[in-house]
Each structure stands twice: as structure tokens, then as C-alpha cells.
Amino acid sequence: MQVQPLLPSSLSRRAFAGGLLLTTGAFAADAPPKRVAAIVTVYHHNSHADVIVSRILQSHTLDGKGTWPPGAGWPKLKLVSLFIDQDHEKDIGKQLAAEHGVPLVKTIEEALTLGGKSLAVDGVLLIGEHGKYPLSETGQTMYPRRRFFEETAAVFRRTGRSVPVFSDKHLSWNWADAKWMYDTSRELNFPMMAGSSVPGLWRRPALEMQLGARATEAVALSYGPLEGYGYHGLEALQCLVERRTGGETGVAAVQFMEGPAVWEEMKKGRFSREVFQAALDACENKAWLKKPPEEQVKNPAAFFIEYRDGFKATLIHGLREWVVAWREKGRKDLPATAFWTQEARPFGHFGYLLQGVEKMIYTGKPTWPVERTLLVTGVLAGIFESRRQGGKRLETPHLNVTYKPTFTWRDPGPPPTGRPLQGA
Numbered sequence: 001m002q003v004q005p006l007l008p009s010s011l012s013r014r015a016f017a018g019g020l021l022l023t024t025g026a027f028a029a030d031a032p033p034k035r036v037a038a039i040v041t042v043y044h045h046n047s048h049a050d051v052i053v054s055r056i057l058q059s060h061t062l063d064g065k066g067t068w069p070p071g072a073g074w075p076k077l078k079l080v081s082l083f084i085d086q087d088h089e090k091d092i093g094k095q096l097a098a099e100h101g102v103p104l105v106k107t108i109e110e111a112l113t114l115g116g117k118s119l120a121v122d123g124v125l126l127i128g129e130h131g132k133y134p135l136s137e138t139g140q141t142m143y144p145r146r147r148f149f150e151e152t153a154a155v156f157r158r159t160g161r162s163v164p165v166f167s168d169k170h171l172s173w174n175w176a177d178a179k180w181m182y183d184t185s186r187e188l189n190f191p192m193m194a195g196s197s198v199p200g201l202w203r204r205p206a207l208e209m210q211l212g213a214r215a216t217e218a219v220a221l222s223y224g225p226l227e228g229y230g231y232h233g234l235e236a237l238q239c240l241v242e243r244r245t246g247g248e249t250g251v252a253a254v255q256f257m258e259g260p261a262v263w264e265e266m267k268k269g270r271f272s273r274e275v276f277q278a279a280l281d282a283c284e285n286k287a288w289l290k291k292p293p294e295e296q297v298k299n300p301a302a303f304f305i306e307y308r309d310g311f312k313a314t315l316i317h318g319l320r321e322w323v324v325a326w327r328e329k330g331r332k333d334l335p336a337t338a339f340w341t342q343e344a345r346p347f348g349h350f351g352y353l354l355q356g357v358e359k360m361i362y363t364g365k366p367t368w369p370v371e372r373t374l375l376v377t378g379v380l381a382g383i384f385e386s387r388r389q390g391g392k393r394l395e396t397p398h399l400n401v402t403y404k405p406t407f408t409w410r411d412p413g414p415p416p417t418g419r420p421l422q423g424a
Contacts, residue, residue: 031076031362033076033077033078034076034077034078034122034123034358034361034362035077035078035080035120035121035122035123036056036077036078036079036080036121036122036123036124036125036361037079037080037081037082037083037111037112037121037123037124037125038053038056038079038081038082038083038111038125038127039083039085039108039111039124039125039126039127039148039152040053040082040083040084040085040093040125040127040128041084041085041086041127041128041129041130041131041133041143041144042084042085042086042087042088042091042093042130042131043082043084043088043091043092043093043094043096044088044090044091044092044093044130045090045092045422046345046347046421047088047129047130048127048129048130048168048169049084049093049127049129049130050062050092050093051346051347051350052125052127052168052350052353052354053079053082053093053125053127054096055075055346055350055351055354056075056077056078056079056354057079057096057099057100057102058096059074059075060074060075060346060348060351060354060416061346061416062345062346062347062424063346063419063424066346066416075354075355075358076358076362077123077354077358077361079100079102080102080103080114080120080121081102081103081105081110081111081112081114081121082097082102082103082104082105082111083104083105083106083107083108083110083111084104085131085144085148086131086132088131107151108148108151108152108155109151109154109155112124112152112155113155113159117159118159118161119155119156119159119161119162119163121163122163122164122361123163123164123165123166123357123360123361124152124163124164124165124166125166125168125357126145126148126149126152126165126166126167126168127168128143128144128145128148128167128168128169129143129168129169131143136173136174137388138173138381138384138385138387138388139227139384139387139388140173140174140227140381140384141173141227141228142173143172143173145167145171145172145177145181146171146172146177146180146181148167149165149167149181149184150184152165153184153188156188156190157188162188162189162190163190163361164190164191164192164193164360164361164364165185165190165191165192165193166192166193166194166357166360167181167192167193167194167373168194168195168196169194169195169196169228169231170194170195170231170373170376170377170380171194171373171374171377172377172381173227173381173384174381175377175378175381175382175398175399178374178377178378178381179374179378179398182370182371182374185370191360191364191365191366192366192370193356193357193360193366193367193368193370193373194370194373194374195235195368195370195372195373195376196231196232196235196353197341197347197349197350197352197353198232198235198236198239198322198339198349199235199236199239199368199372199407199409200349200352200353200356200409200412201236201322201339201340201341201349202339202340202341202342202349202411202412202415203337203338203339203340203409203411204282204284204337204338204340205282205337206337206410206411207335207336207337208240208243208408208409208410209240209241209243209244209326209335210243211243211405211408212243212244212245213243213244213245213328214244214245214328214329214330215241215244215245215311215326215327215328215329216310216311216312216327216328216329217271217272217275217311217312217313217326217327218237218240218241218275218311218312218313218314218324218325218326218327219271219272219275219276219278219279219313219314219315219316219324219325219326220233220234220236220237220279220313220314220315220316220322220323220324220325221233221279221280221283221315221316221319221320221321221322221323221324222234222236222315222316222317222318222319222322223317223318223319223320223321223322226301226317227380227384229317230301230303230315230317230380230383231376231380232322233303233315233317233322234303234315234376234379234380235372235373235376236322236323236324236339237313237315237324238372238375238376239368239372239409240324240326241307241311241313241326242372242403242405243405244311246309247402247403247404247405248371248372248375248401248402248403248404248405249307249308249309249311249400249402250307250308250375250399250400250401250402251305251306251307251308251375251378251379251382251396251399251401252306252307252308252395252396252397252399253305253306253393253394253395253396254303254304254305254306254379254382254383254386254393254394254396255303255304255383255386255391255392255393255394256301256302256303256304256383256384256386256387256391257301257302257304257391258299258300258301258302258387258391259298259299259300260298262300262301262302262316263294263300265302265304270304270314271302271304271312271314272327274327274334275325275326275327275334276314276316276325278325278334278335278336279323279324279325279336280293280323281336282323282325282336282337282338283319283320283321283323283338284321284338284340285320285321288320293319297318297319299318300316300317300318300319301316301317301318302314302315302316302317303315303317303379303383304393305379308400321338321339322338322339323336323337323338323339324336324337324339325337342415342416342418343421344418344419344420344421345418345419345420345421345423345424346416346418346419348415348416349415351416352412356368366406367406367407368405368406368407369403369404369405369406369407371401371402371403372403372405374401375399375401378396378398378399378401379396379399382394382396382399
């Protein structure tokens with residue numbers, strides 16, 4: 001599947017500082033705010049709805065006081081409607097909507113039209129994360145991301161107009177829905193972005209893979225819930241390796257493995273012990289590394305990924321950080337970097353995510369390629385299917401997603417001052 005992502009304009013390139021958007025660089029300071037609708041699963045304290053949508057209502061510091069990130073000011077977006085799919089016992093969305101005069105609507109169509117016949121917003125935020133939803137046969141949460149997108153696209157079709165759309169995290173638990181969403185965005189010709197805050201995270205050390213690097217192998221570390229955080233680990237991996245020589249070529253096969261067999265595969269050379277060690281050496285918290293990981297992590301999981309151009313990557317899940325290390329031809333050292341999140345309010349990394357979305361809504365050009373999220377969604381779905389089939393290696397001819405990276409990460413500078421997670 002040959003795709004051609006939209007390249008940033010010279011205006012949007014000038015709008016970057018520290019690798020991310022400076023609001024005043026993308027449009028005039030007195031430009032009217034763009035009107036957005038938010039479609040969310042649930043809206044409670046520290047949910048994705050809170051750490052993304054609340055920034056529009058309460059500034060990037062989530063308290064109505066801050067102008068961080070540097071130069072960004074208050075987000076230049078105006079929330080004009082809010083749809084919440086499920087009630088939550090600790091919901092805060094309804095109160096915030098009332099406090100800020102935002103209509104709380106009963107349907108996605110109403111969110112986009114404000115009850116009229118025409119599309120009445122400049123952008124749409126689809127946040128299908130958190131909430132109580134059933135599991136698929138592969139064990140993945142069936143968040144209503146396609147439903148949110150499908151009802152949004154139906155309004156676009158009916159009104160004959162479309163606007164930029166952002167869909168949080170991976171597109172779906174299955175490839176068919178993800179591909180349909182991508183194809184529909186191309187059919188209706190509207191800018192689309194997806195994914196999480198991970199590609200814009202702080203990196204320690206502050207490294208980006210050089211564009212065109214002759215990389216041959218990468219090893220990533222990940223932790224936490226297998227789907228939700230495994231996705232983050234894959235995204236950290238992909239935002240780096242897509243920059244290798246030739247750009248992204250797609251994935252030929254995937255395989256899931258768990259238990260001591262993972263360490264046996266390392267001994268056999270399926271993935272490099274040296275590159276794995278480089279990733280371990282880049283971990284921020286080294287206290288737990290006093291013993292070899294083989295002795296400490298008795299039940300690791302591994303995602304083996306074979307790319308169509310011969311590049312190979314392995315994600316080892318069950319460790320304690322998101323780290324990626326890689327090998328390049330002709331380079332003696334093994335670059336590695338840890339992806340650092342602010343585990344305190346206001347979760348500054350979501351500020352950079354929202355800035356990227358804001359930039360797309362103003363310029364009509366995706367800040368980073370949705371093809372990355374499409375590919376990672378397909379890889380994750382394949383990994384879970386391999387798991388369901390007992391760890392069978394699966395060929396993935398459908399993951400022939402090719403694209404060129406359109407975003408270069410740079411160190412965004414220090415995070416905002418953190419506050420307790422349970423505080424305001």
C-alpha cells in the first residue's frame with residue numbers, strides 16, 4: 001500500500017521550537033480560536049479526556065493558570081461541544097462543561113452540528129480510551145473508536161464538508177477497522193492524526209535517529225498492561241525506526257512469545273544481546289538492574305517484528321521503562337534513549353500532543369503521519385492474534401504500509417512543575 005503523507009508547509013516548519021509547535025508561530029496572535037468537538041468514552045480525573053480536553057478549558061497546566069509549554073499560551077482551540085459515551089462514578093466532564101458553558105450533547109451528530117443541519121466545528125477530537133468495554137476474542141479492549149469515527153464521517157458525508165480529525169492512541173483493536181478508518185479519511189479528503197503522546201516525550205539522552213540512518217536492528221523495552229502500554233512501546237520504537245534509510249516499508253511478519261523461551265531466543269541470537277544491553281543501560285532507574293533481567297523477569301513477553309526491507313525489531317515487555325536501542329551499519333556505538341513521562345499533573349507530555357493536533361487543525365496538514373499509527377495498530381493486532389494462536393509466527397502481507405517520516409523530534413526543554421496525581 002503506497003501512501004503519500006502530506007508534507008508540512010514552510011509555514012508549519014517555521015512553527016516548530018524544540019521539535020514541537022509554538023502556537024504563535026503557526027498563526028497570527030489575534031487569530032480567532034478554532035471550534036472543536038470532543039467525543040470521549042469517559043471523563044474522570046486523569047483520564048485521557050481530562051489530560052487532553054481539559055487543557056482546552058483549563059490551560060496546559062490544568063489549573064487555569066499556566067501558559068506552558070513555552071510560547072504556547074492558552075490552547076488556541078475552543079471546545080464547543082462534548083459527548084460522553086459512558087457515565088463514570090467520578091465523572092468531572094459534566095461539571096467542567098457546565099462551568100465553561102460547553103453544551104453536553106446526547107449524540108455525536110449533535111456534537112458536530114450543534115443541533116443544526118450543517119457542520120459547525122473546525123476539528124474533532126475522538127478520545128476512545130478508558131471506560132468499561134468488552135474484550136475481543138484476542139483479549140483486546142473493544143473501545144468504540146471505529147463507531148466514534150464512523151458517526152463522525154457520516155456527518156461529513158451528509159453535510160458535504162469535512163474537518164481535521166484526531167483519534168487518540170491506536171485506531172482499533174483490529175486491522176479491518178483501522179484500515180477502513182484510514183481509507184475513509186482519504187476518500188473524504190480530510191486531515192487525520194492518531195496516536196499517543198509517546199513520540200513527543202522527553203528522551204534521555206535527547207536522541208533522534210538521523211534521517212536515512214543505515215539501521216539494521218532495534219530492541220525496545222516496555223512494561224505495564226500488555227495492550228495499552230505495549231502499544232506505547234511499539235510507538236516509541238516506530239517513531240525512531242521509520243527514519244532509517246529508505247523510510248518505512250511495512251512489516252512482513254510478527255510473532256508473540258512469552259516466558260523463559262524469550263531469553264532462550266536471545267541466546268540463540270534471534271535478537272542481539274548487545275543491543276538489548278544498550279537499552280538496559282539507557283534505563284533511568286538502574287536500581288533494579290543489579291541482577292541480570294533473566295533472573296528478575298521470569299515471565300517476559302516478546303514482540304518479534306520482521307520488516308519488509310530486512311530490518312528487524314524486538315520489543316521485550318515486562319521491564320520497567322520505555323527504551324529503544326538500535327544498531328547502525330558503520331557505527332561502533334549503539335544509540336539508546338529512554339522515553340520519559342511526567343508521572344504527575346499536569347502530565348506535560350499531553351501538552352505537546354495537543355499542540356500537534358492544534359497545529360493540524362489550523363494548517364490542515366498532519367503534524368506527524370497517521371500511517372505510523374496505522375502500521376503500529378496492525379502490528380499490535382497481529383501480535384495479539386499470534387498470542388491467541390499460541391505464539392505462531394504470522395505473515396502480514398496486509399501490513400505493506402509505506403511512508404516517509406514528516407516530523408523530527410527535538411528536546412522540548414524542561415517539563416512544567418509537577419503536582420500530586422490526586423490533586424487538582
